[in-house]
Amino acid sequence: MFQRLDAPSAHVTFDFEGRSIHAAVGDSVAAALLAAGVVDLRRSPVGGEPRGPWCLIGNCFECLVEIDGVPSRQACMTLARDGMRVRRQRGAAGARA
Numbered sequence: 001m002f003q004r005l006d007a008p009s010a011h012v013t014f015d016f017e018g019r020s021i022h023a024a025v026g027d028s029v030a031a032a033l034l035a036a037g038v039v040d041l042r043r044s045p046v047g048g049e050p051r052g053p054w055c056l057i058g059n060c061f062e063c064l065v066e067i068d069g070v071p072s073r074q075a076c077m078t079l080a081r082d083g084m085r086v087r088r089q090r091g092a093a094g095a096r097a
């Protein structure tokens with residue numbers, strides 16, 4: 001669905017629920033996950049439906065994930081970095097940029 005248009009020269013690698021994700025330096029977590037084919041980043045707190053990034057500019061909060069044990073991080077506003085551990089957000093919690 002999403003395809004990288006450039007050929008990045010430098011990479012970082014992070015863990016997404018046991019899967020190694022390779023991202024370009026400067027990629028947001030959301031961009032890296034979309035490029036890797038991961039489109040559902042959280043489950044809705046009411047019905048558990050899969051939700052994914054929508055605006056990619058920090059407005060919609062559809063991209064909330066848990067990063068290094070901290071919930072409600074906006075994946076589109078967080079730069080990917082080596083060694084981070086990212087998990088899908090399940091349920092509601094306060095949002096952080």
Ligand code: FES
Nearest residue numbers: 054056060061076
């Ligand atoms: S995709 Fe909308 S806030 Fe992250």
